[in-house]
Structure formats: structure tokens, C-alpha cells
Amino acid sequence: MDKLISRRDLEFLLYEVLEVEALTQRERYRDHSRQTFKDILEVAHKIAVEHFATHNKKNDQQEPYFDGEKVHTNPEVKAALEAYRQAGLFAATHDYELGGIQLPYVISTAYGAFFKAANIATASFALLTAGNANVLRKYGSPSQQKKYLLPQLEGRFFGTMCLSEPHAGSSLTDILTRAEPQPDGTYRLNGSKMWISGGDHEISENIVHLVLAKIPGGPPGVKGISLFIVPKFLVGEDGRLGPRNGVKLAGLNHKMGYRGIPNCLLSLEDAVGELVGEPHQGLSYMFTMMNEARIGVGMGAMALAYTGYLHALEYARGRTQGRRLSDKNPASPAVPILQHPDVRRMLLMQKAYAEGSLHLCLYAARLVDEERTAPTPEAAQQAHLLLELLTPVVKGWSSELGLKANELALQVHGGYGYTRDYNVEQFYRDNRLNAIHEGTNGIQALDLLARKVGMQGGAAYKLWVREIERTIAQSRGPGSELKEYADRLEQALNTTTEVTQLLLSKAAEGAVERAFANSFAYLELFGTVTLAWLWLQQAQKSMGREGAFYRGKLEAARYFYHYELDKVPLLAARLRRLDDVFLCPEQDWLAEC
């Protein structure tokens, strides 16, 4: 068994829960059918198993290195991405005119899960390239699209995102990279960019850096940030590669995990850049890529959780140890550890987190398609708003749950899990990054509470409530065995709304710090209710169905309602208190030691 992502579960979520087949009625996707989706998922799965999973451990053990001239990566990385390229996956979601096949984004997200589960680092080259390409598709000039977008869709160029600097990670307002306009319309960039995944390598013909920088004389803060294309090799109007640009590799970061993709400190030394769009609008353009990357990070966390779960499950089925608690006879045969309640607890948690997060990620991806192809502008706008609201949840909550799931996968393996002979310790190390990059989870929590839930008068929040209420109503049909869950979810939802109103009104009154000091608890609350909602949907589609698969779904939903949703009153009480435990004005006491 490949133990990446359950294909049965993917099909359940795509077709039975999310009803993705309905997308084929839309003009953009009219050439597609459930069969074309199935075909491409199979192709992707095969490539993930044969080309990505096969060098995942090698990527960890032999990380990229810089010999002073160039970055060396394992040859299997290039081979895997070449297989990905040849299958047309770089362009799959794009227009026919751009070489794509107009595949729904939700399907590309589904197959993306195979690659991330198989090899998160190698998959990241493709993820970053896709996100970079989407920025250029939306905001690039025709010339820029020809020079930098098309080669990325062909998989010949790879893309990066260059936001952070050594002194400015979370705080983009403080970036120092300068872009000086030149008489020929280009800019010369100088500065340092930190944490650049795929920032240098020899895998693709060229690397397209999307760089945030400030044009001298612009407004202060984030309103003075502009976006530039800075290629590794200059590109002529004819598409030919010119000389090396002034983007120097200043060093590689040596990470705890996620090692297969080089993470770089880049030095921009009179690097030639092309402005994307208008000056000083760079951050808003970049959010296209950041939002996509945030969903990608949540997906990655989920995929590692999922494959870790399947590894732990296989181990727990095969490893015998001890007897049932009720069996005191040492002569009885040892039982598979799957039968021990505490092991079952750890497996159920993983299942609930991994399969719930997969649902969340696919739901978010479905909203991307909805935004793009909804029959009315209103419906498109609603999808957009929901996606904005859920993006920090996909990123922040999936990565919290995913790390916990991998911690448990390791625990199920006991001492063996702690050795590098097994895979789970790598998943755990790889997954530790997901709570940090693309905005730490503390930033995600603030984005959710301090920006998203209140935006446009709470419009997105209200849509979220409406969607959940719809699921609740559906669970209350005559004879429904899910009425109890529906009641609990309704109560949790009402609690969340009451707390949200309290916090936003306090913030509006000026008590901003007190209202938002506990934003992480708010993310926990919101994430828990969101997953409970999705598990209720999965339970609805499983109720009354035959077979172990559906029985497992109902058990996971039961676990979630008994052991996760029950945290809501606690989290709400913490938020309601508006205490100042995290706001102590004195600094000394923490510093004393």
C-alpha cells in the first residue's frame, strides 16, 4: 500500500460530499467529466508514487548544498518534476490558450495532495511555480506573460516568492529592499531576501523571482511596497535567456525538516527587475500568491498528517503488544496494538484531523472554482468572501492539527517511530515548518479575528454561519440520527457568534489589544467549529450506508463531536473574559531568570 492519501476518501469528498461533478455543467469545465477527473487523479497518483515518494527519504538525508558556485539537489528531484511537467500538470488549471486543460482547481488540489504526501519538498517547487504563475496571469503585462508566465506553465521556468528579509519576516512594512527606476523602464533592485524556497538551483532553465521592494519616494509602510519580476537569467523579448542577473545566493538555511528544497538567503545586487502592475500596489498583488500559498501550506500539513495516519494505522494493525485490559492471562496471545483504547484514541484523532482537514482544503479549493465560474456575480463574490475568511483557518488550523497528528503517528510507533528507519519522524519534522511559514499561526489567528471576521460588516462571517446553518437544517430531517450533532453544532455556532460580536464590539470601542490578545484561542474555536461542520456533512453522507468506510466516517464524526467540539465552552469562556494575562505592561518579570 502506498499510504499517501486514501483514494476512496478523495472520491467520497469530491463526489459524494462536495458534488464536484456539478462543475462540469459550467462553461469553463464543459469538456470535463468524472472520467477525466479520475484519469488525471490516476496519472498524478502514479507519478507521486513512482517519482516523488521514492526519493523523499533521500531528500531528507542528503539535503541540497551550495558549493560556492551552484546549488546541488538530488537528481531525483529534477526527474520527478520532469514527470510532473510531462503530464502537463504545471498548466492543468489554466486556459486552453495558455496550454492548460481548464481543470477545476479543486481537482488539482486533490491530486496535489498525493504529491505533498509523497514528498512535500519536491512538491513545493511545483506549488511555488503555480502560485507565481497565477500572479502573472492576473497582473502581468502581455510581454511579461510571454516571457515569464508561459515558460512556468510549460514547467521550464520555476517561480519563487521573495517577501521576507533577515530583519523583517512577519512585518513586511519594514522591508528595506530598494528598487530604483531606470531610464529604460526597468528597475535596479538592491537588498536581501530571506527564507526563499527554491531560491536557487539548477533544476529549471530559469527562476522567476517575484520580489517585494520599495521605490524611493513612495508612501511609508505597506502602501509603499511594489512588486517586481526579477529573473535569475535575464530574458529577451524573444524569450531567449540572457546573462545572469544580479541575484546572488548568499547562503542556504539548514532546516530541521523539509530539507529537499533549498531555502535561501538571496542578495539583490543591482538586479534588473520589471515592475508588475502599478507602483505601490505590490502587496495586494502578492496576496494572490500568498493566499494560494497559505492554502498550499494547509494542504501540505494535511497531507503529511494523512500519510502519517496511514503509516500509523498500518503499524498498529501489524504490531502485537500486550493484551486487552480485561485479559489478565499472560498466556493469551498478544493483540495488535490497534485494540488498545489509547492507541485507538491516537488513531481516531489522526483520522479526524487528517480527513477533516482534507475536506476543509478541498472545500476551499472548490470556492476558488466557484469564484471563477459561479453563474452570478453575487455567488462569485460570496465564494470570494468565504475563501478570504477560511484562508487563515486552512493555513493555521490544518497546520496545528497536522503537527499534532504527526506527533501521534510517531507515538503509535513507539521507539521505532523515533528512529530514522521509519518515515513518521520525518513527517513530523517536515510538518513543523507549516505552523511557521507563509505567516506564523499567530499571524493567521490575528488575520482571522482582527481582519476577516469583521470585514465588510461581517459579510464573510455571516456567509459562514449561513452555510453551517444549512448543514444543521439538513441534519434535522425526520428520523435523522444526526439531530444530536446538529443541536450541538448549533449551540457551538451560537456561542461563536456571541463571542465574535463581543470581541469586535470591544475592538470598535477602542480596546483593540484586549479584544485581540487571545486571537489564538479564537482560531482554535473557529477551526474547531468549522471542522465539526464538515464532519457533520461527512456523517450525513455516511449515515445509512453499508460498509466499513462509512462506518469509519461515522466513528470519526462521533470522536469529533465527543472529544473536539466539547472544547467550545472552554475556548469561549477564555475569550469572553477579555483578561489581560497576555497584556501585562511590565516587561521585567519575564526577563528575570
Add this chain to the structure above:
Amino acid sequence: MDKLISRRDLEFLLYEVLEVEALTQRERYRDHSRQTFKDILEVAHKIAVEHFATHNKKNDQQEPYFDGEKVHTNPEVKAALEAYRQAGLFAATHDYELGGIQLPYVISTAYGAFFKAANIATASFALLTAGNANVLRKYGSPSQQKKYLLPQLEGRFFGTMCLSEPHAGSSLTDILTRAEPQPDGTYRLNGSKMWISGGDHEISENIVHLVLAKIPGGPPGVKGISLFIVPKFLVGEDGRLGPRNGVKLAGLNHKMGYRGIPNCLLSLEDAVGELVGEPHQGLSYMFTMMNEARIGVGMGAMALAYTGYLHALEYARGRTQGRRLSDKNPASPAVPILQHPDVRRMLLMQKAYAEGSLHLCLYAARLVDEERTAPTPEAAQQAHLLLELLTPVVKGWSSELGLKANELALQVHGGYGYTRDYNVEQFYRDNRLNAIHEGTNGIQALDLLARKVGMQGGAAYKLWVREIERTIAQSRGPGSELKEYADRLEQALNTTTEVTQLLLSKAAEGAVERAFANSFAYLELFGTVTLAWLWLQQAQKSMGREGAFYRGKLEAARYFYHYELDKVPLLAARLRRLDDVFLCPEQDWLAEC
């Protein structure tokens, strides 16, 4: 700053809270004084800083290897342990006649924290040797003590514990190693032993393995387990080393962390063993070492949490990023991240966990001294019972909290924390082992709920309640500002007692599986109440005192009562439900994927 363990905090806990100075009134410790304690803590601290911390990263980067003939460790490991030896630390707690200085165990535990924080792997050689020596001190024959105990107290021989086998970790009842009696009174052992830390190396003159094995014809299960001394090199009655014994290194395990100490698979091939004590009593003897090792594991988890916290605190004080939530002016200078509420949350959690666990570990160590030197047999027995009860909590709960603390230390560092240039990612990897070895935390939870709280008619549990009630009463003096905490703790304690009675009565009625299925939640509950009790003690001693140190203690107590003790109703509700979520009789649904 060395950032190991705060010496100020150690002194606070030892002298202000645990009143360790009173031990010097006891006959055994009469030559000691606060000054001798201070002197030895200073010596130990200096050795930890100068000889242990200095090669912690090297130990991680260059792990021990086996060249087919011998195990190579970094030379700094031997040098560090030589400094430890020369300071007399191997024997410090032992009798004068054995070369010790009759130091209280609680003081050796306190200085042990420096070594564990500085270098958990190198410190483990000493920990295992100490535990091994204590078994021989209690159960070894005079000849065995001369041959194997004294050289360990001199630091010339090191010790190991050999319990697990490749197929039997948690389930010792199933070990297969056989010990055949020989005409000369020795035994010949054959079998495989797994996860043996320090199982082979060239650091000490000899290695004393304490090995569990079965003598053919003995009773089944754990009642047929005997304990043997199996030295790496045979030792003559004159103490001279003889030929190599039949203990072969079959391989090294390659771990995620904790790499500096070789972890071995040993093959016993007609190895000569000496029986310790009586046949078939081996497991009870070994529990001397296992209990000590479990407290040592809790200590290690705490020490890593503590040093991780101090690293995160220093980073948070120095790293500037962003502005206060209430400050929207991008021209304001960036503030140290310490000022951001979510960072403060992460620091307070670490502080509460690390300093609370340190208190717990020292309290447990103080019980060891009490058991040994209490003025009455009743008092000694009470200390023994409390220690038995708290051992799984020290091991299981400190290692859960410690790992979480290290996860947060890394998070505070952001991307930098994920790189190997900083120390926190190693602490996190090292600490991941502590939830697994010496009995997984699932085993600890079962030990607590299914054995310890009910033993001797709940005698230990009642002592625990009595001690907590004493602290509560002390917090209710006239004008006490801690009355609110006392009330909350009393409520939590009553809840715990009610739930405990419910679970034990269900088990007594035969519903063993249902009563104990949620034992991990019971560990969470019991551990949380225990730490709240200790934090109330720390708050008592800090109330009304001047200075940042005491202010910090009160803030951490406040955090604990607001954000940790508030989980009690949730955990109690989960336990009361006695549901069968983790007891599903069907296996299929989990297996389906």
C-alpha cells in the same frame, strides 16, 4: 547567559518553597548546610556549562557510529563525564562508606537539571549509571557490590538497563531472553535486547548491564522474570577485568534526536550473568531503576523545556518585529516581539510548564529523601506512597508539557527556530523521545489510573488530596489574595476525587475497559491539578514580595489558573461519560482506507 536552568529559581524552589534546608537536621545529612548545597550546585553548574553544553550540538551533528568493531563517540563526551567523575558526582548521594558524601537526593536532582539542560544525551550516561548503582546498592550481594557497584560510584564503570526486546517493549511479560543456570552458580543468557542506551561504547572501563531474562521452568508472565548482572567484560573477584563477555552489539538505532548516546540492539550469546537477589523477583528489583529512570525522564523533559524557554525569552527580548496592535503608524519603531500578546502567551505557557515541572520533579526528589530519612516509619511510608503515585505524573505529564513547551520555543523563534543554526529545534527533537522511553505516556496514564490511585484502598491518592488541601488552607488566611485560586483548586480537586471514585467503582464492577479507556484524559486531569497545586505554593511564597522575580511567579500562576486549570471541567466530563468511542469492537472501519 548560559540559559540552562535559572539558579535563582532553583534556590527559590529548594529553600523558599520546599524548605530543603530542614533536611540538614536529619542525621544522614548533618554534615551538610545550605552552603555545601550551594557549593556543589556551583561546581555542577560550572561543569555543565563548560563541559556538557559545549558539545551538545556536536553530539547531534556527529552521532555515535559503529565501525563493525567498536562504537565511536565524540571525545568530548568522555571528557565531560571525566569532569563529572572528578567532581565526585557519581557517588554524591551515597553513603560515606561507599565513597559518597550523603548528599540529599533533591540536591543531586537539582544539579542534574543543569546537566540535562546542557546536554541530555551525555547526561544520560550518568543517569543510567546512577540508577543501575541504586539497584545494586539495594539488592546486590556484597560480592556484586564490590565488583559492580563501587566501580560505578567511582565512575569507572557505566550502567545500562536491558528490558525491552525487539518484539516486546511495553509488554515485558513477553520477553524471550533465557537464562540457563550453570554449575558454578552463574547463568548463561541468550536473547536480544533492544533500545539499550549506552549499550556499547569505549568511554568507561566496563559496562554493567542489568538484564531481565527468564529462567526456564519459572512461572509464566512477569512473575517469571529474573534480574541479572551481565558485564561487558567479565570481572574477577579481585576486581580485575577479564575477557569480553557474550554481549554483542547487533546494531545502533538512528534516532530523530537524543543522538549523543548510542542506542543499541544487543545480542546476548551465551553471556555470563549473575543473578541479582532471588529468582523470579527481577521485575520488582528493576522497578527501583525504572522508577528512578522515569523521574529522570520527567526531569529531562523539564530541563529541555526550561532551557528552551530561556532561549525563547532571550530571542523575544532581542528580536524586534512589527508594532503593538494599537499602533497603526508604520513610522513607529518596531517593538521586541516579547510585547506581542501571542508571543507573551507562548512564553507564559513555557514558563508555567517548565517552572511548574521543575517544582514537581524537585518535590518528587524531596520525597526520596523523606522516604529515606523521615523521623517515623509512617512518614517514610507516606513519602513512599506519594512518590509511587507521582512517578507516572512526573514522567508522563512533564514530558507532554515539555514537548509542547519546546514546540512553542521554536515557534517564538519563527523561521530561525526551524534552522539548525539555533538550539531550539534540537531541544524539540531531543524531547520527543521523553514521551516514549521508560514506558510510553499511554502506559504511564494506565499506571496512574489503573494501579496507583486505587492501590492500598486509595491510600496514596488520599495523601495527595491531604497535601493539596493543606496548601488550600494556607491560601485562605485572613487577607490572602490567593483565596480565589484556593477556591478554584478546591473545586478542581473535588471534581477529580468524584471522577476517580466513579472510575474505580466502575472498574471494580468489572467494567475495566470502559473505566480505563480514557486514562490519558485522567493523566491530563491529574497532572493539571497537581501543577495547579504547586503553582499555588509558588504563588504563596511570592505574594507580597518585592521584585521582578516574584512578580513573574505570580503572573505564571495567574496564567496557570486562567488557562490551564480551567480545563478540569472538560476533562472530567470526558471521563464521566464512560463512552465507548475508543472501545469500538469492530476493527474493520479503522483498517479501511
